[in-house]
Amino acid sequence: AQTVTQSQPEMSVQEAETVTLSCTYDTSENNYYLFWYKQPPSRQMILVIRQEAYKQQNATENRFSVNFQKAAKSFSLKISDSQLGDTAMYFCAFMTSFQGGSEKLVFGKGTKLTVNP
Amino acid sequence: NAGVMQNPRHLVRRRGQEARLRCSPMKGHSHVYWYRQLPEEGLKFMVYLQKENIIDESGMPKERFSAEFPKEGPSILRIQQVVRGDSAAYFCASSRTGLSNQPQHFGDGTRLSIL
Numbered sequence: 651a652q653t654v655t656q657s658q659p660e661m662s663v664q665e666a667e668t669v670t671l672s673c674t675y676d677t678s679e680n681n682y683y684l685f686w687y688k689q690p691p692s693r694q695m696i697l698v699i700r701q702e703a704y705k706q707q708n709a710t711e712n713r714f715s716v717n718f719q720k721a722a723k724s725f726s727l728k729i730s731d732s733q734l735g736d737t738a739m740y741f742c743a744f745m746t747s748f749q750g751g752s753e754k755l756v757f758g759k760g761t762k763l764t765v766n767p
Numbered sequence: 768n769a770g771v772m773q774n775p776r777h778l779v780r781r782r783g784q785e786a787r788l789r790c791s792p793m794k795g796h797s798h799v800y801w802y803r804q805l806p807e808e809g810l811k812f813m814v815y816l817q818k819e820n821i822i823d824e825s826g827m828p829k830e831r832f833s834a835e836f837p838k839e840g841p842s843i844l845r846i847q848q849v850v851r852g853d854s855a856a857y858f859c860a861s862s863r864t865g866l867s868n869q870p871q872h873f874g875d876g877t878r879l880s881i882l
Contacts, residue, residue, distance in 0.1 A: 685870075695810070695858060695873035741809050754800060754823065755860075755871060757809035
């Protein structure tokens with residue numbers, strides 16, 4: 651079974667600095683997708699960034715970028731120029747293909763990020 | 768262009784009552800997923816439905832929980848005879864095709880509290 655591990659329950663960073671959140675996963679599949687979702691105190695689930703496993707180039711979305719190491723099964727999120735609004739829970743997720751074509755997300759337990767002024 | 772709509776946002780039930788959670792997918796989306804988030808946990812997959820069909824219910828508890836997605840109207844997650852352990856946030860997501868190259872868009876969730 652696929653698993654996603656986020657080893658940092660909590661992290662903090664000063665405003666305008668850079669922070670990296672770690673994520674590792676376990677799978678025997680070769681093609682899959684990886685995601686980072688943000689859950690602010692309002693508890694919405696917001697897609698931050700997505701990576702396709704067959705693409706070697708790391709995904710980037712404005713201040714958010716990933717370091718995808720397929721062989722190591724590692725998918726870390728880097729937030730540059732941190733802003734107060736980045737304070738949230740961050741969940742790493744893996745999309746698996748299930749028999750019959752059911753693409754369901756497998757989530758890690760999350761990292762609580764606090765951006766300090 | 769409305770996103771995924773879930774209602775109610777908050778639902779309070781007493782032990783033994785029934786809870787009905789509704790989810791209207793984004794326009795043009797015919798694939799719906801339900802996830803449950805227990806306190807201090809990540810989201811856990813429960814069930815995946817297409818119109819009128821349950822595709823994968825491997826994450827659903829065997830008893831008291833059921834889901835449907837009728838031809839007309841929203842998807843419904845139904846919990847019968849609720850217990851304290853059912854207290855959680857229930858999220859619905861939808862996608863256009865159900866394939867992994869299409870992202871799942873989440874609703875704001877329903878917070879279920881059992882007294």
